[in-house]
Amino acid sequence: MTVEVRLPTVLRQHANGEKSVMEEGATIGEVLSNLSQHFPGMNDQLLTASGELHKFVNVYLNDDDVRYLDKLDTKVEETDVISILPAVAGGDV
Amino acid sequence: MLVLTKSILEAIFAHALREYPLESCGLIAGESGNESVVKRWYPTYNTAQSARYYTVEPREYLKIERELDSSNLEVTGVVHSHTHSDPYPSVTDVENAVDPSWHYLIVSLRFEKPVCRSFFILNGNINEEELVVIK
Numbered sequence: 001m002t003v004e005v006r007l008p009t010v011l012r013q014h015a016n017g018e019k020s021v022m023e024e025g026a027t028i029g030e031v032l033s034n035l036s037q038h039f040p041g042m043n044d045q046l047l048t049a050s051g052e053l054h055k056f057v058n059v060y061l062n063d064d065d066v067r068y069l070d071k072l073d074t075k076v077e078e079t080d081v082i083s084i085l086p087a088v089a090g091g092d093v
Numbered sequence: 094m095l096v097l098t099k100s101i102l103e104a105i106f107a108h109a110l111r112e113y114p115l116e117s118c119g120l121i122a123g124e125s126g127n128e129s130v131v132k133r134w135y136p137t138y139n140t141a142q143s144a145r146y147y148t149v150e151p152r153e154y155l156k157i158e159r160e161l162d163s164s165n166l167e168v169t170g171v172v173h174s175h176t177h178s179d180p181y182p183s184v185t186d187v188e189n190a191v192d193p194s195w196h197y198l199i200v201s202l203r204f205e206k207p208v209c210r211s212f213f214i215l216n217g218n219i220n221e222e223e224l225v226v227i228k
Contacts, residue, residue: 006158009167010192019162056191058151065151085154086191091116091146092175092183 003031003076006083014041023082028059029072031082046084058085094223095170095196095211097121097131102226106207108136109174109200115139116174118147120154121196122161123169128194132166146185147173170196170211177203180210182219190214196222 006020015021023038025031032053036043048054052072059066060083066074076082101121109117119136123129135157138150149171161167175183180201182190190197193215201208213220 006162008158008192009169009194019167056189058155060155063152063155083155083158085151085158087151087189088118088120088149088154088171088191089141089147089189090171090173090183090186091141091143092178093145093185 001026001076001078003078004081005031005035006081008085010086011039011042011045011084014039026075027072028061028066028074028076028082031076032059032072056087058087059083060085094129094225095131095198096129096225096227097134099226099228101131101134102209104134104136105172105198105200105209109202109207112139112174113202114144114176115142116144116147116176117200118149118171118173120149120157120168121170121172121198122157122166125165125167128167128169128196131169134172144176169194170198172198172200172209174200174202174207179203180208182212182214187214187217187219198224 002022002024004020005023023031023035025034032046118139121131122133137153139147140150141148180199197212211222211224
């Protein structure tokens, strides 16, 4: 199935400046994998070498953080919207 | 160069002082294609609840993104405070810099009055930009 994936500004440069793209997949993992294949520049920023979700990225299925669902195995439906956002953090040390 | 109004800067300072002794954080938004002018300021919750670290509450960030979806605005940077150090990116700030196009504003509370500076962080390199405050 095809779902909408909303991209943060840092990833839009790899997707011709688009705010969102449509991508195939039955799970979050499949969608992200296909996204990385279509837009290779995103690969390092989404998934680690071992195929896990990168710690600097938060992925939402509609309103829910997929880390609190079934992570990359979370199933998606055609009406779902996936949002990818960077984890924004820092400090003074 | 980053342009923002005096009222937005005062709101940023007020948020930093209100959150003290914890670090404060928030996001700024500007127009797509004209990211050098701050149009909106969104104070956010620091989930780290720390005087040394900050993490923008992810769901607040998601909510802000959705609010901006219906406009021609986008998140263009992040603001955070250094409660006892200079307004200059720390090693942690550089390591966690997520977007080379973002403005990284740092408010220092170590002086008598808050001081704010703005930077770009690209591949570990820090470049300060001029901060222009308008009425």
